[in-house]
Amino acid sequence: xxxxxxxxxxxxxxxxxxxxxxxxxxxxxxxxxxxxxxxxxxxxxxxxxxxxxxxxxxxxxxxxxxxxxxxxxxxxxxxxxxxxxxxxxxxxxxxxxxxxxxxxxxxxxxxxxxxxxxxxxxxxxxxxxxxxxxxxxxxxxxxxxxxxxxxxxxxxxxxxxxxxxxxxxxxxxxxxxxxxxxxxxxxxxxxxxxxxxxxx
Numbered sequence: 075x076x077x078x079x080x081x082x083x084x085x086x087x088x089x090x091x092x093x094x095x096x097x098x099x100x101x102x103x104x105x106x107x108x109x110x111x112x113x114x115x116x117x118x119x120x121x122x123x124x125x126x127x128x129x130x131x132x133x134x135x136x137x138x139x140x141x142x143x144x145x146x147x148x149x150x151x152x153x154x155x156x157x158x159x160x161x162x163x164x165x166x167x168x169x170x171x172x173x174x175x176x177x178x179x180x181x182x183x184x185x186x187x188x189x190x191x192x193x194x195x196x197x198x199x200x201x202x203x204x205x206x207x208x209x210x211x212x213x214x215x216x217x218x219x220x221x222x223x224x225x226x227x228x229x230x231x232x233x234x235x236x237x238x239x240x241x242x243x244x245x246x247x248x249x250x251x252x253x254x255x256x257x258x259x260x261x262x263x264x265x266x267x268x269x270x271x272x273x274x
Contacts, residue, residue, distance in 0.1 A: 097232075098131065106133045106223075106230065113257045118236065123213045125236035126252065132260030136267045138197050138220040138229040144266050145199060145218055145231075146192055148173055154262045156255050156274060160185075169193075172204065179255070184210040197221070212238035218259065231260040 102112045116128040134141055144150055148171070151161035160176040169191055176185040186209035190201040197220040203209055214237035223230045235256050262274030 097129075102131070106131060109133060111258070111261055113254075115254075115257065116236070123238040125213070125238055126256075127214075127216070127234070127236035128257055129232065129234045130257040130260055131230055131232050132264055133223055134229045134231055134260075134264045134267055135227075136229060137226055138222055141220045141229045141231060141263065141267060142194065142197050145220070145263060146194070148190075150266065151175065153266055153273065154259065156258055156262060173201075186211050214238065218263075231263045233257065233259040235259075 098106065098112070105112050110132075112131040114129045115126075118125045145154065148161055148163045151173070152158045155161075155175070155177075157177040157179045158175055159178045160174070162174045164172040164174055164187065166172075171190040171192070173188050173190050174185070175188060177183065187204040187207040188201045189204050190199060192199045198217060199219075200215075200217040202215045203211055203213060205213075214235070216233070216235035216237075219232040219234075221230045221232065237256070258274065265271040265274045
């Protein structure tokens with residue numbers, strides 16, 4: 075397979091919001107109550123990088139401690155991150171992990187190393203591309219955050235990502251698909267936690 079410079083997911087935060095509830099509009103909160111995925115896609119430029127991505131939110135019927143146990147487990151990444159076919163923890167230090175990730179979608183494949191920083195006190199994981207190691211993406215940062223909802227019985231999963239998919243064929247043809255795809259992570263988390271949900 076040819077390898078393209080395409081950022082698919084899992085790379086630390088665009089901007090961490092103080093809480094998912096404060097960031098949402100009344101209409102978005104209503105959509106969350108209805109079980110819908112709320113998305114805010116975004117394209118930005120910073121220097122020589124052109125980022126796609128954005129932020130997405132979804133209500134999960136589980137307290138955040140249960141959600142945290144799922145998202146803090148690297149072995150679950152192939153089920154939590156769309157297109158991931160391999161996830162390996164390379165090294166671990168206090169507050170920091172190095173994770174190798176490989177994505178595949180049709181004939182497109184990308185691999186890279188991400189520096190992952192879990193913060194269990196804030197129920198937040200942020201991560202960024204390790205540019206000192208081989209990578210098929212130009213740049214990227216992201217975060218995954220769990221906040222209380224419905225008095226703590228349920229949770230809101232917030233996912234933020236911005237990634238440079240590089241130039242060429244993928245930018246023109248696949249960028250809209252990738253933007254939609256990489257914002258689906260909260261749906262994958264919900265599928266892992268709620269019985270009967272289709273896998274992501």
